[in-house]
Amino acid sequence: MAVYTSLSDSDMRALVADYYLGELVAFQGISGGVENTNYFLTTTTGKYVVTLFEEFQPDEVPYFLDVVAHLKHKGFNVPAALIDIHGERLRIVKGRPTIIVDCFPGSGLDSTNVETCRQMGAVLAKLHTAGEDFATHRESHRGMAWWHKTSDAIASQLEPAQARLLLSQIAEFDAFIAEQPDLPKTTIHGDLFYNNTLFEGNQLSAIIDFYNACHSWVMYDLAIVVNDWCSDMTTGELDKAKYKALIKAYLHEREVSVEEVLAWPYMLKIAALRFWLSRLEAWHGAKHDPERLAQQHDPREFQRILEARVRYAPALVETI
Numbered sequence: 170m171a172v173y174t175s176l177s178d179s180d181m182r183a184l185v186a187d188y189y190l191g192e193l194v195a196f197q198g199i200s201g202g203v204e205n206t207n208y209f210l211t212t213t214t215g216k217y218v219v220t221l222f223e224e225f226q227p228d229e230v231p232y233f234l235d236v237v238a239h240l241k242h243k244g245f246n247v248p249a250a251l252i253d254i255h256g257e258r259l260r261i262v263k264g265r266p267t268i269i270v271d272c273f274p275g276s277g278l279d280s281t282n283v284e285t286c287r288q289m290g291a292v293l294a295k296l297h298t299a300g301e302d303f304a305t306h307r308e309s310h311r312g313m314a315w316w317h318k319t320s321d322a323i324a325s326q327l328e329p330a331q332a333r334l335l336l337s338q339i340a341e342f343d344a345f346i347a348e349q350p351d352l353p354k355t356t357i358h359g360d361l362f363y364n365n366t367l368f369e370g371n372q373l374s375a376i377i378d379f380y381n382a383c384h385s386w387v388m389y390d391l392a393i394v395v396n397d398w399c400s401d402m403t404t405g406e407l408d409k410a411k412y413k414a415l416i417k418a419y420l421h422e423r424e425v426s427v428e429e430v431l432a433w434p435y436m437l438k439i440a441a442l443r444f445w446l447s448r449l450e451a452w453h454g455a456k457h458d459p460e461r462l463a464q465q466h467d468p469r470e471f472q473r474i475l476e477a478r479v480r481y482a483p484a485l486v487e488t489i
């Protein structure tokens with residue numbers, strides 16, 4: 170279970186007392202998620218989620234809270250941090266930056282289908298447009314600098330063919346992107362996997378977990394979404410019907426440039442590589458700790474997706 174920092178009854182009572190949330194009724198660690206510690210919290214005023222950030226320093230967190238506040242202001246159902254009795258939205262609990270947000274109704278998907286992909290495509294395009302005027306341009310903490318450093322560190326621990334795939338794909342992307350200084354960017358979610366959405370019935374009702382948000386290529390974010398929502402995880406291959414539905418809905422809401430169309434195959438590959446690499450890093454970091462290892466996502470899923478996109482990366486516009 171992904172509760173890295175445990176809170177006792179008295180810890181939670183003290184936290185709740187500093188908000189306008191009434192009395193503590195119950196709380197429970199959340200098993201989904203691998204990065205942060207999350208608790209469901211019930212008080213006499215409703216249901217909330219407490220998040221303790223495990224990887225960020227306190228000064229890194231406000232950017233993410235500001236992104237969410239910006240999108241909420243624009244009408245998206247996203248979890249903005251609540252303000253405590255001191256007027257603060259960010260606190261330190263057990264040494265960890267901590268926030269409380271509203272708990273949205275609805276539940277996560279067990280898998281995607283054509284209709285959920287269609288909805289995601291349309292909402293993602295709107296999210297990208299809404300992010301354009303967010304003033305702070307933060308680089309991704311898992312962007313180009315990170316993938317160079319991490320792949321150099323990890324390559325020697327991989328099978329030779331894996332290391333070749335990793336390093337050659339990074340080199341290919343470097344060469345491509347060096348010629349694309351004006352490829353459109355916006356404020357992206359950066360990790361919009363289907364387990365970071367909630368649905369009420371068949372309706373997409375909320376988007377959560379903006380802690381990979383950054384200023385980056387729009388097509389990269391679309392590729393992150395396509396690789397997760399539209400892939401067969403056992404083979405890495407794209408499900409054509411889901412892919413077509415997602416892309417068609419996206420293109421209906423947002424016009425893409427010729428440069429973005431040309432960048433698409435590269436973005437599909439590098440987006441797969443980014444999650445292969447973060448899963449490899451987490452897996453290698455946890456391999457001597459069976460409890461932590463059991464919580465990690467399987468890196469091979471994204472290796473298979475990368476291999477499938479290297480074999481064949483579909484054009485963006487052939488779906489229309």
Ligand SMILES: Nc1ncnc2c1ncn2[C@@H]1O[C@H](COP(=O)(O)OP(=O)(O)O)[C@@H](O)[C@H]1O
Binds near residue numbers: 367
């Ligand atoms: N605001 C929320 N409303 C409802 N459920 C939430 C909310 N935030 C998180 N959750 C639940 O907690 C799980 C883990 O949250 P997530 O933010 O993905 O964790 P992590 O930061 O570790 O990746 C989600 O899959 C969802 O089930």
Ligand SMILES: N[C@@H](CCOP(=O)(O)O)C(=O)O
Binds near residue numbers: 202204364447
């Ligand atoms: N989506 C990433 C992992 C990021 O952590 P999450 O807990 O937000 O899913 C992956 O699947 O590798």
